[in-house]
Amino acid sequence: MIKRIALSLLFAASLAAPALADVTAGTLVISEPWSRATPPGARVGGGYLTIRNTGSEPDTLVSVASPASEKAELHLMKTEDGVMAMRPAEAGVEIPAGGTLVLEPGGYHVMFIRPKAPFKQGESVPLTLTFAKAGAVEVNLTVSPIGAPGPAKTDGDKPNMDTSAHGAGQENTGAEAHGNHGSGE
Numbered sequence: 001m002i003k004r005i006a007l008s009l010l011f012a013a014s015l016a017a018p019a020l021a022d023v024t025a026g027t028l029v030i031s032e033p034w035s036r037a038t039p040p041g042a043r044v045g046g047g048y049l050t051i052r053n054t055g056s057e058p059d060t061l062v063s064v065a066s067p068a069s070e071k072a073e074l075h076l077m078k079t080e081d082g083v084m085a086m087r088p089a090e091a092g093v094e095i096p097a098g099g100t101l102v103l104e105p106g107g108y109h110v111m112f113i114r115p116k117a118p119f120k121q122g123e124s125v126p127l128t129l130t131f132a133k134a135g136a137v138e139v140n141l142t143v144s145p146i147g148a149p150g151p152a153k154t155d156g157d158k159p160n161m162d163t164s165a166h167g168a169g170q171e172n173t174g175a176e177a178h179g180n181h182g183s184g185e
């Protein structure tokens with residue numbers, strides 16, 4: 001009991017103070033950039049992070065780019081007619097004043113199309129985010145294990161069984177959806 005309380009206090013403290021890895025660009029604070037390891041031959045990889053807008057005006061994440069894959073796109077995954085599908089977010093995604101945009105499995109994400117080499121656990125993947133106001137911002141995504149539900153450092157804080165099963169399912173759906181959409185291009 002006492003241990004549990006101490007741990008949750010520690011966790012609260014770590015949320016309050018920006019982590020060392022946070023990247024600040026103008027009024028935006030980008031945290032927890034992560035990706036997942038990809039199996040050999042995978043045609044796509046995902047990129048996830050959190051963008052907090054501490055300013056009084058909205059900004060828009062306009063585009064993404066990376067030297068780690070042939071192409072990188074900003075996507076939204078959602079359920080259409082009962083089927084999970086992804087669509088490129090061509091107009092970008094707005095981050096409202098005081099708001100937070102979370103790129104995560106099952107929602108908005110960065111899609112690395114045809115990675116040049118498999119993403120390996122523990123390595124990092126460079127990504128450039130371009131915002132309408134804040135401009136271009138470079139981040140490095142830390143690669144979590146294949147099918148990981150979230151960034152490596154939160155593993156101990158979450159009930160892993162549920163979220164990892166969920167995440168793995170989405171990853172499969174994504175890879176299939178992408179095979180189709182990649183070959184059409």
Ligand SMILES: [Cu+2]
Pocket residue numbers: 075076086109110111174
């Ligand atoms: Cu996608």
